[in-house]
Amino acid sequence: MNIKRFFKRSESYVLLIIILFSAFITIINPAFLTLENLFDLLRSSSGTAILAIGVFLVLISGGVDVSCTTIAIVGQYVSVNLMIRAGIDSIWFIFGLSAFIGIVLGAINAVFVSLFKLPTLIVTLGTSSLYHGAMLEFFGTRAVNVGDLPQSVKSFGTFNVLTLPRADGTTYGLSIFFVILVALLIITYFVLKFTMVGRGIYAIGGNLEAAKRAGFNTRKTHFFIYTYAGFLAGIMGVIHLSLIRYSNPNYIVGTELGVIAAVVLGGARISGGTGTLTGTMLGVILITLLEKNLIMIGLSTYWQQFFIGVVLILGVSITYLQAKFQDGGRTIIVKDEE
Amino acid sequence: MKIPFFKFKEPKNKYLFIIMMLTILIMLVMLPDIFLSQVNIRSMASQFPEFGFLALAMMLAMITGGIDLSVVATANFTGVIAALILTKGPEAGMSPILAIVLAIASVIALAIPCGLINGILIAFVGVPPILATLGTQGLFLGLATVITKGLSIANFPNQFLFIGSGYLFGVPFVFILFLIGTIVVALILGRTQQGFSMYMIGSNPTVARYSGVNNSKIIIKTYVITAILAAVSSIIMISRANSMRPGYGSSYLLQAILVVVLGGADPDGGFGNIPGLLMAIVMLQVTQSGLNILAFSPFVRKFIWGFALLLVMTINFTAQQYGDYKRVKKMRQIATTTT
Numbered sequence: 001m002n003i004k005r006f007f008k009r010s011e012s013y014v015l016l017i018i019i020l021f022s023a024f025i026t027i028i029n030p031a032f033l034t035l036e037n038l039f040d041l042l043r044s045s046s047g048t049a050i051l052a053i054g055v056f057l058v059l060i061s062g063g064v065d066v067s068c069t070t071i072a073i074v075g076q077y078v079s080v081n082l083m084i085r086a087g088i089d090s091i092w093f094i095f096g097l098s099a100f101i102g103i104v105l106g107a108i109n110a111v112f113v114s115l116f117k118l119p120t121l122i123v124t125l126g127t128s129s130l131y132h133g134a135m136l137e138f139f140g141t142r143a144v145n146v147g148d149l150p151q152s153v154k155s156f157g158t159f160n161v162l163t164l165p166r167a168d169g170t171t172y173g174l175s176i177f178f179v180i181l182v183a184l185l186i187i188t189y190f191v192l193k194f195t196m197v198g199r200g201i202y203a204i205g206g207n208l209e210a211a212k213r214a215g216f217n218t219r220k221t222h223f224f225i226y227t228y229a230g231f232l233a234g235i236m237g238v239i240h241l242s243l244i245r246y247s248n249p250n251y252i253v254g255t256e257l258g259v260i261a262a263v264v265l266g267g268a269r270i271s272g273g274t275g276t277l278t279g280t281m282l283g284v285i286l287i288t289l290l291e292k293n294l295i296m297i298g299l300s301t302y303w304q305q306f307f308i309g310v311v312l313i314l315g316v317s318i319t320y321l322q323a324k325f326q327d328g329g330r331t332i333i334v335k336d337e338e
Numbered sequence: 339m340k341i342p343f344f345k346f347k348e349p350k351n352k353y354l355f356i357i358m359m360l361t362i363l364i365m366l367v368m369l370p371d372i373f374l375s376q377v378n379i380r381s382m383a384s385q386f387p388e389f390g391f392l393a394l395a396m397m398l399a400m401i402t403g404g405i406d407l408s409v410v411a412t413a414n415f416t417g418v419i420a421a422l423i424l425t426k427g428p429e430a431g432m433s434p435i436l437a438i439v440l441a442i443a444s445v446i447a448l449a450i451p452c453g454l455i456n457g458i459l460i461a462f463v464g465v466p467p468i469l470a471t472l473g474t475q476g477l478f479l480g481l482a483t484v485i486t487k488g489l490s491i492a493n494f495p496n497q498f499l500f501i502g503s504g505y506l507f508g509v510p511f512v513f514i515l516f517l518i519g520t521i522v523v524a525l526i527l528g529r530t531q532q533g534f535s536m537y538m539i540g541s542n543p544t545v546a547r548y549s550g551v552n553n554s555k556i557i558i559k560t561y562v563i564t565a566i567l568a569a570v571s572s573i574i575m576i577s578r579a580n581s582m583r584p585g586y587g588s589s590y591l592l593q594a595i596l597v598v599v600l601g602g603a604d605p606d607g608g609f610g611n612i613p614g615l616l617m618a619i620v621m622l623q624v625t626q627s628g629l630n631i632l633a634f635s636p637f638v639r640k641f642i643w644g645f646a647l648l649l650v651m652t653i654n655f656t657a658q659q660y661g662d663y664k665r666v667k668k669m670r671q672i673a674t675t676t677t
Contacts (some may be wrong), residue, residue, distance in 0.1 A: 304482025
């Protein structure tokens, strides 16, 4: 890739920032650049990355999804509770159930977005409040402790596909979470690149009316996007559960800002039609670095939200300034095209 | 052309009025003794202004076709600063009145740069309002958290508490504040060039630009007004609670959007009026108090707000579709009779 093209892509800037930031952390704290820390980062950020794939799909179709985190927690909490009550100790069961819940809730989102043509932000704001309120009221508010957790979930969380020895004889490894993430990334890539539905997502994000006239089934595409995002959220819910070995119905909710920030940083435009999976993953890496490694450079966690805000503002500013200069500042951008 | 000062004849307001009356009627039937008691009326009148101001702010942003997700964060940030002045000032020997004046002045003064950041990002950089305000939400809330380290600040001078819980001629002071705020916003919308241009930009920014409206200036002003309204809300919040903690009032964001949409504003811009908003606020407050008295859990309320938001939007959409269908049918009729 030549240099000029490299600097035209917003992903490149994210990559540069990641490299600079990593170098900065390494200088202050050399413990950062070890394989162990890298594996640890991959393990803890795989869940966010999976959520980000769903948010990314919604974003390139021209919408915003703030309900993904709620769907994840509903999938996780409901399925782990049902699992304990039914006495079924199988990782396949909990994944299947959680993904199914995600698909159903995603389909409800799709009904409002596609059939009633409501603005996606308002729909997902409404449904996230609806789902979370309904779960807390009708299903329960008690957290599930590690003692009550089924064995299969616990052993899944510590399962490594690659194990390496430390100097003192103990071992560390690459978690299975990362393998799931990679598998989902590959599937999503193929769907986006080589299927009619996938091309349709870009098409309706670029221009809904044009996509319709070109023969895309926009309703089917919308249903695919939101059910797939729901499915991913369901998977993420279980991964999060086996990562922290604790299920609190108020966890995950409220982190959607970080996920959306990650996707937008990766260059996906909220007006739809543009964005790449590579960019999204780079965005997730940057946000994870900011979230998890502020302590390593000696800043307290209170700075987290502040830095995410700053990075998000800078990131979107660069993306949109580029767009503005590309068309010579002719377009009048003051209205959000949803 | 002038936009009517008090657009009661807005078509949607007719239905809204009926729904509002129905809500009140249901509450009257379910709680015949308590609902109309002086205590309940007073408590309702002092509860809604803090999110009423946020709703006013949200409506202004929506009229221009934007949205302001940073209102609660702005209120949090300015509120933290005010709380610091109100607690540290008297400790350092400052007279309470001076501290109060200083706190209120600094809240308003801080709100202006907050609004400017939003406005500049949207108008000059060209970032969509959702993203710009999502980013500043993180920024302002982050600042508030950094300043307080996540802890709450409490115990303000007694005189300051009058704003939140005092009565003037038997009427809660916050209610009077809200009335003044509403009149000011109504005047801006209906009697100034700023207001008229805001409706124009919301309906069609390109047309507005070619009609000689300075879009960027109007947008920036809108978000500054929005931030100031959020700051007023923060003063009420901290005065009512007698404490401040970052994250306080985060549920107001959804409620503000709900009320504004319920009140007839269009998220695509160009619509939104004060009477509709007021009726929606009354409706929300009546339901809120009713559910409170009937001892429903906060989760049910969360569920109901989400449900109500979706229901209202769906009804609006269906009504609009039906209207379009009728109009097309009528036009076809005219076409067939004339040919």
